Amino acid sequence: EGQLVESGGGLVQPGGSLRLSCVATGFSFSSSWMSWVRQAPGKGLEWVANIKEDGTEKDYVDSVKGRFTVSRDNAKKSLYLQMNSLRVEDTAVYYCARRNRWYRYNWFDPWGQGTLVTVSS
Amino acid sequence: DMQMTQSPSSLSASVGDRVTITCRASQDISSYLNWYQQKPGKAPKVLIYATSSLHSGVPSRFSGSGSGTDFTLTISSLQPEDFATYYCQQNYGTPWTFGQGTKVEFK
Numbered sequence: 001e002g003q004l005v006e007s008g009g010g011l012v013q014p015g016g017s018l019r020l021s022c023v024a025t026g027f028s029f030s031s032s033w034m035s036w037v038r039q040a041p042g043k044g045l046e047w048v049a050n051i052k053e054d055g056t057e058k059d060y061v062d063s064v065k066g067r068f069t070v071s072r073d074n075a076k077k078s079l080y081l082q083m084n085s086l087r088v089e090d091t092a093v094y095y096c097a098r099r100n101r102w103y104r105y106n107w108f109d110p111w112g113q114g115t116l117v118t119v120s121s
Numbered sequence: 122d123m124q125m126t127q128s129p130s131s132l133s134a135s136v137g138d139r140v141t142i143t144c145r146a147s148q149d150i151s152s153y154l155n156w157y158q159q160k161p162g163k164a165p166k167v168l169i170y171a172t173s174s175l176h177s178g179v180p181s182r183f184s185g186s187g188s189g190t191d192f193t194l195t196i197s198s199l200q201p202e203d204f205a206t207y208y209c210q211q212n213y214g215t216p217w218t219f220g221q222g223t224k225v226e227f228k
Contacts, residue, residue, distance in 0.1 A: 001177075045157075045165065045208055045219040061216045062122075095164055105171040106212040107155045111164035 002027030002110050004096050009115030016086050016119070022079040022096030022112055030074040033099035035108060036081050038092035038117075046092075049081065050099060064090075086119045093117075123147050123211055127220035133228040140196040142223045144209035149189050153213040156185055156194045159222075160205045168207075169194065199225070 008020040020036075036048040049070040050059045058070050069082040079096050093116050097108035124147035134140050144154065152172040157165040167176045169185040172192060182197040196203055204227055209220040 044221045045159075045210070047210075047215075047217040047219070050215070059215050100167075100170070102171065102174075105153060105174075106217075107167050107170040107176075107210075108157075108165070109167045109176065111166070114164055 002098065004098070004110055004112035006094065006096050006112040006115040009094065009117045011118045011120065012086055013121050014086060014088055014119055017082070017084045018086065018117060020081040020083070020094055020096075020115055020117070022081075024077045024079070024098070027098065029077040033101065033106075034070075034072060034079045035097050035099045036070060036079075037095045037097055037108065037111075038090075039095070039114075040089075040092045043092075048094070051079070083117070086117075088119050091117060091119045122216055123150065123214065123218050125209055125211055125218050125220040127207075127209055127223050129223060130221065131224040131226060133226050134199050135228045136199055136201055138199045138228075140199050140203075140225060142194045142207055142209075142225075144187075144192040144194070144220050146190045146192075146211055146213075150211045150213035152188050153211055154185070154187065154192045155210045155212060156183075157208045157210065158203075158205045159208065165208065196225075 003025050006022045035050045051070045067085045071080045093114040095111050095114045097111045126145045154172045156169040159165040173185045184195045206222045206224045
């Protein structure tokens with residue numbers, strides 16, 4: 001099934017930047033679409049971004065467009081999320097997840113354990 | 122964006138109870154609906170994808186049904202390890218959106 005491990009979270013001031021990383025093991029990372037999903041404290045889940053296997057296609061939720069950039073390094077089996085111009089409302093646990101696909105159906109599995117990003121002055 | 126509305130937001134149940142959670146989409150999403158389970162402090166885990174397909178390793182007491190705008194997750198006989206929060210998620214079109222969650226608590 002595979003495993004994902006995120007890192008890079010922490011406390012940052014509004015307007016600051018942070019880069020999250022996610023390392024994959026146990027599955028073919030280079031053949032997998034990958035995603036970021038976040039969860040604000042005590043709140044529900046919000047899809048953030050997708051990236052195609054070769055990195056040529058990316059998609060974002062409107063609230064992060066122009067501020068966040070998803071990327072990957074298949075040689076390192078790693079996924080990244082560069083977050084700039086951070087806002088208080090970006091405070092959340094950020095999960096990376098594999099986007100599984102069957103015909104046109106997609107679902108997230110597995111998920112990493114999450115990394116907490118806190119945006120506060 | 123497509124809105125996903127779950128009901129109830131929370132419920133109290135006992136071990137052995139049959140539990141039903143509903144999810145309504147703001148527009149027709151065919152069968153592009155997934156269900157996840159999340160326990161406190163843990164990442165979500167997929168239970169069901171494509172409305173009714175049980176993910177590998179998920180107990181058969183979980184089942185999903187529906188199409189179009191109305192969907193249901195059923196737990197046929199609630200077990201102690203099933204007390205958690207459940208989320209539906211549409212993958213008909215981006216942005217993929219989740220329901221607000223249904224917390225299943227011990228009565």
